[in-house]
Amino acid sequence: MKKISIEHLARVEGSGGITATIDGYVVTDVKFFVNEGPRLIEKLVIGKTPEENVNLVPRICAICSISHKYAAIRALEKALSVKVPPKVTLLRELMHLGEMVESHSLHIYFLALPDYLGFPSVIAMASKFEFEAKIALEMKQFGNHIMKIVSGRFIHGENPVIGGFGKFPSRKELVWIKNKAIQFLPHVIKTVKLFAELNYPDCPEAETLFACLNPEQDEFGFVGDEIILSTGEKISVQDYKSLTNEFIVSHSYCKRSHYQGKPYSVGALARINNLGERLQGESGKMFKKYFNPRWKKNPLYNNAAQALETLYSFERIPEVIDKLLKIPDPPLIKYTKNEGKGAGAVEAPRGTLFDYYEISKGQITYADIITPTAQNAEDIERYCYLAAQKLLEEGQEDNKIRERMDLVVRSFDPCISCSVHMVQLKKAPEESWKEKLASLKKTESLVFVGVGKRNHGDDGAGIELALKLREQGVRNVWLEDEIEEKNSLWETNSSSPLIFLDAVDFGESPGKIALFPLQHVFWNSMLSHKLMPFIPGPANYHQLKKSFVLGIQPESIGEGESISQAIRLAMKKILDEIRN
Amino acid sequence: MQKDKLKIGIYELTGCAGDALLILDCEEELINIFKATNIESFLMAKSDNINGELDIALVEGSVTTEKEKQELLDIRKRSKVVVAIGICATLGGIQAAFLSEKEWKENFKKVYGKTEMINTNPLQSKPTDEYIKVDYYLPGCPIGKEQFLSTFTRILAGNPPELYRFPVCVECKWNENDCLLNKDILCLGPLTLAGCGSVCINHNLPCVGCWGPSEEGNLTSEFSLLLEKGFDHDFIKQKMANFSGTRISEFLATLKGAKR
Numbered sequence: 001m002k003k004i005s006i007e008h009l010a011r012v013e014g015s016g017g018i019t020a021t022i023d024g025y026v027v028t029d030v031k032f033f034v035n036e037g038p039r040l041i042e043k044l045v046i047g048k049t050p051e052e053n054v055n056l057v058p059r060i061c062a063i064c065s066i067s068h069k070y071a072a073i074r075a076l077e078k079a080l081s082v083k084v085p086p087k088v089t090l091l092r093e094l095m096h097l098g099e100m101v102e103s104h105s106l107h108i109y110f111l112a113l114p115d116y117l118g119f120p121s122v123i124a125m126a127s128k129f130e131f132e133a134k135i136a137l138e139m140k141q142f143g144n145h146i147m148k149i150v151s152g153r154f155i156h157g158e159n160p161v162i163g164g165f166g167k168f169p170s171r172k173e174l175v176w177i178k179n180k181a182i183q184f185l186p187h188v189i190k191t192v193k194l195f196a197e198l199n200y201p202d203c204p205e206a207e208t209l210f211a212c213l214n215p216e217q218d219e220f221g222f223v224g225d226e227i228i229l230s231t232g233e234k235i236s237v238q239d240y241k242s243l244t245n246e247f248i249v250s251h252s253y254c255k256r257s258h259y260q261g262k263p264y265s266v267g268a269l270a271r272i273n274n275l276g277e278r279l280q281g282e283s284g285k286m287f288k289k290y291f292n293p294r295w296k297k298n299p300l301y302n303n304a305a306q307a308l309e310t311l312y313s314f315e316r317i318p319e320v321i322d323k324l325l326k327i328p329d330p331p332l333i334k335y336t337k338n339e340g341k342g343a344g345a346v347e348a349p350r351g352t353l354f355d356y357y358e359i360s361k362g363q364i365t366y367a368d369i370i371t372p373t374a375q376n377a378e379d380i381e382r383y384c385y386l387a388a389q390k391l392l393e394e395g396q397e398d399n400k401i402r403e404r405m406d407l408v409v410r411s412f413d414p415c416i417s418c419s420v421h422m423v424q425l426k427k428a429p430e431e432s433w434k435e436k437l438a439s440l441k442k443t444e445s446l447v448f449v450g451v452g453k454r455n456h457g458d459d460g461a462g463i464e465l466a467l468k469l470r471e472q473g474v475r476n477v478w479l480e481d482e483i484e485e486k487n488s489l490w491e492t493n494s495s496s497p498l499i500f501l502d503a504v505d506f507g508e509s510p511g512k513i514a515l516f517p518l519q520h521v522f523w524n525s526m527l528s529h530k531l532m533p534f535i536p537g538p539a540n541y542h543q544l545k546k547s548f549v550l551g552i553q554p555e556s557i558g559e560g561e562s563i564s565q566a567i568r569l570a571m572k573k574i575l576d577e578i579r580n
Numbered sequence: 581m582q583k584d585k586l587k588i589g590i591y592e593l594t595g596c597a598g599d600a601l602l603i604l605d606c607e608e609e610l611i612n613i614f615k616a617t618n619i620e621s622f623l624m625a626k627s628d629n630i631n632g633e634l635d636i637a638l639v640e641g642s643v644t645t646e647k648e649k650q651e652l653l654d655i656r657k658r659s660k661v662v663v664a665i666g667i668c669a670t671l672g673g674i675q676a677a678f679l680s681e682k683e684w685k686e687n688f689k690k691v692y693g694k695t696e697m698i699n700t701n702p703l704q705s706k707p708t709d710e711y712i713k714v715d716y717y718l719p720g721c722p723i724g725k726e727q728f729l730s731t732f733t734r735i736l737a738g739n740p741p742e743l744y745r746f747p748v749c750v751e752c753k754w755n756e757n758d759c760l761l762n763k764d765i766l767c768l769g770p771l772t773l774a775g776c777g778s779v780c781i782n783h784n785l786p787c788v789g790c791w792g793p794s795e796e797g798n799l800t801s802e803f804s805l806l807l808e809k810g811f812d813h814d815f816i817k818q819k820m821a822n823f824s825g826t827r828i829s830e831f832l833a834t835l836k837g838a839k840r
Binding site: 041044047048052055056058059060061062063065144152153154155156157158159161165166167 | 595596597598601602605673674675721722779780782783784785788790818819822
């Protein structure tokens, strides 16, 4: 009996992981566990007013705080029979689209894409796909700005309330959002193409049941009063419990869901499977072009579905704003009812989110919140099991099984803020460092900077290498400590690219060498935090773009250790290459 | 590695991860500030995390499991300065709204039934200083960008942070908002620590108190003022407890003499 486990796989509102137990050639158990401490949110809102509840429940998750707020507002307005005017509904849609854009673009580009293109990380990927990486960052920021303009803050803005908004955004702000969305559209179309054409592995593949909300008037969208299943069955949101049937498992603080005894999936893939036919415009064209039966059974296609939904959002934003601009700002709707009960739901980026409240004498007496990850947990385990079992039968190594389970869990997009550290560097960039270095040498005069810590095992490799280069007469070689004022490095040699020599942990076997573009170091500081001070101000952007980190995978970096053999060999290779 | 560069760790306990996310959202400024430091651990941003000795540890979230308690004790042992960031770490956060352990235990049972958790023991949510000595506090839900940047810079330079000690009302006046209390809307501005830029009142909405109580305001008199306006005694307390959790009970105890 052995266990293959990934600790800190993804943190779903906290920390979590996955473990597969294997007995000979049989996977006996797969557990997706969430160690998020208990917060008992559903209990602590009891006795609060509906308004307080709307302040409190978004604190469940910073990344989906808009969806949490929106779902709570929908449920409470249902319970209290509050009807809001069209402008309010439209503005809520806009903030929700902002969250969708922010969340999806972060997930597909920053977390998922590097795996599929065979790059260890977005840093390494950016050497070949620099433009895509830049677009991804801009898309994410755009989503953030929409949320700030509509809700008041990037995170936990309090502007959306029961009955409407405290304040409506200005015409100028709305026009800015609209123009930006239109400008960006071509890039989003390319994004869909990129993700729909990725080569998704065919394991695991198995049918599942998809559930999502059914927007009114047969349109595509992210809210509705009815749930639609891939079987065509429809359930009123008020009867959500007949879908979710929550239960508890002892290995996780995350509750689970089953529909008729079987797991089901929610999220972008569920929405595209159930509602994709309704997409129009560019997203409609892309759906017709790319949708195929594998989307029905392979969870990895969730990334393509997210890209498609991002395109839908960019097309929808200008439409929503055109409507908003035509309607005067309505006052906040006042209500007098102080009791009632009701459920409300929205599609959070990663799936359907249900809120249900009972109110008596103006106070919450019962609350039930069902998150997307709770509903997906069973399918996450099932698909991981299927993948592990199939790969085991094929005789694959533990590492392959671990990698594939990692991919499966990630495709479900459990919770972004917490899952960034799930991206582990696994492979070096495809491009050969030798070729790249040779081409740099041909056209530019290079400046080398040794970085690291001597007498700390392989961490001293960068410094040692720089000293050797100097010994052998190579010009323009610096040691990290010799440079008092980091900025002077950029100003005095502003036309020369800098090559930082450093031990870099990118998850490869010791002694492996790779060349990373420096400009992406700070996006995901996996390379080496030591390089942070070397990143120049915007004035030197041109030079920064031309600079690189030449990294050697270290074996051990303990204090007092000497440099290991594999790293010495790598240093020799680099030395020869530079002198050559 | 430069000798004089400070080693920083950023840690998340139980909460919504909003404070760490806000730090990441500081994009440009962040790079400038991080130039001066070595970021040893920041789970949300990087994977090559080292758990060694630190000059400054920023801790988000409250303690809700035994494992987190041990992690926090370990962080304290390794760090010269510990800064609690966000209301969960400073005051216990919304999950600390149950004031007694008995109440918490009963509610835990109601949610999870008799299921025994195999991974880690649950604890009632407590702020960080319930278990360790905290050197500085940075309140907010989530923390504010401006205040984070100024506080962090001061700590890096070896100076104690200078947070606002006055209530939200002061910021609200700077922003020239109309006072909502004059419109008979219960606003926690007079009781709540400033730092958010009076964001809710700027949107015509009452302050919800997400930065916790203001330590320097004359709270007893402010509280009496709200009572005189005709707001319900218990309701004011309830609203204040929403974000301030465990710590608010101490404050509320001092208010027992407040006239009704």
